[in-house]
Amino acid sequence: MTIILQQGINGVVLGSLYVLVALGLTLIYGVLVQINFAHADIVTLGAFSAYFFMHGVGGGYLASIGVSLIVGGALGWLMNTAIFAPLQGKGSELLPLIATIGVSVTMENAMLAWFGPIPYAFDSPYSNEVFRFGGTFITAQNALIVAVSAVTIGLLYAFMKFTFLGKALRAVAQDRETAGLMGINPNQLVMLTFVIASALAGMAGAMLGPVLVLTPFAGTSVIVKAFAIVIIGGFGNFEGAILAGLLVGLIESFTTQYLGPGMIDIVVFALLLMMLAIRPTGLIAEKREENV
């Protein structure tokens, strides 16, 4: 029982990180119907900028999360300006996807050249503090991850639901042309989405740096799961991504416990392929079916 509870906690920690990454992907898909493969490298670069802010500049860990948030947002602005905006309206849905694969390969190998393949020891001051209750425990770092993720996701949800900009964003996601006719500038909102989505990715990087192994490939291992989450939750579906993210986190921790860590990707992607075969619209069905 304790083991199940403990793995449940671990799963929620992992899941809340995945949700942060997957939400960005699903937000971008919502307004642009495009996938950003380079999202992974924004996560990695977020982790590295937090690392160098702490170990190079000597800043605090909480401040470094803020730094990676800003770095991520800036990268999102750059991605949209350089890749998605110029390719918009060229009529092909695959070209931007392929271009972001190109950007991802570029960034990954550039980071590999500059930072090297050897894992960095990213020490968070909260990693050694442990809260115990019953037979289970959670490190302060993991508690921080869950808390920051929950607050961020809550704020984002409130933003989408209750503010004018959030409503405009959802309007663009539903119908770009009509939203444009109502006086909303879709291009500005797409940019806003990119900045928010990438800021989330950068922040996720800063928080997973101390938990996972920090190498230039750190983001890639997270992003393949984020893709699975986005599909399991339903492309462009906010609530679906949260649910699926936590589900994949739990699957990962329980698979590690009972089947071995090598089985994680196999179980997650088998679930993905099953979902695609049975219910391609995702856990929470939506009316978006043009790609299925």
Add this chain to the structure above:
Amino acid sequence: MSDAEPARLTPARLGLGPIGSRRLALLCAALTIAVLPLVFTDTYWRTNLIVCALNVMLAIGLDFVLGYAGQLNLGQSAFYGIGAYVSTLLITRLGVPFWPAFAGAVAFSCLAGVVLSLFAMRLRGHYLAIASLGFAVITYQILLNWISLTQGPLGIYAIPPPPPLTLPGLPAIDFHDLANLFYLVAGFALLSYLLVDQLIRSPIGETLTAIREDEVSAASLGMNCGAWKVFAFGVGAAVAGAAGGFYAGFVGTLVPDAFFITESFTILAMVVVGGMGTLIGPVCGAILLTLLPELLRGIGDLRLVVYGVAVTLVVLFIPGGIAEAARLALGRLGRSSRRGGAR
């Protein structure tokens, strides 16, 4: 891909149209293959030549699925790996001779392609891209974790090259010699080119292009889109499986890392840089992107950045790749020479 008008990119416009010039092109290709190992005599360059030939096969296979049928398949690395592991395991575990094992590898990869395409029948665009990526991840993880079968990350060592080929009246052709191995692989690359070329010129090619351009219209004209997608995936995967069958005997060792998903991206880069939806383009793309990093060894780790930068720039500025760039350059040349003649 609706902006890449298929009519503009037909091989006929590239000067390969009439039967006579096709035979000439084939002859030139065969001659080039024959001469190359004689020009490059050291092991290093001959090894690169074989890698080129393997990549050409992989690119042709992906181009058939992506460029003609319009399905973004990120699982090419998996078919490559399946081909390599199936042929090697048949040889080392069951003692099957090379050529039957090779045929088995091609058949098994083809089957894997068909299985993946059963998902592709219902999915398009982004969903298919992620599903095929998922397929590649699962295949890689199975190769890595099924240690009793594949020896996992330790790898399989000392895989022999294909056995000597004895043709009546000729001395045996030994494939320990890299030049002979190159002739073999390049011969198969040429064969796959001709096979896919024939398919594209047949009505099948037009059917696939129609599905790529507008699936609904194609279906309304009575085309069975699902079945043709299965066919395209099967052919693409079989070609990649054949490349895999040669890979194991050529490199001699087999580790799962050679078939990680980044390999799919590399193959995608070759097709995109060369020019999707043409056949000669991806061949050029494969050769260029194989040799370019070798020529850039001086800049160290950054040489792999070349792949990423090349793909990004090509998509942004010349979505038709090398093939389109060459067509534009030739067109300009033709126009200026005509103008010169008029004067």
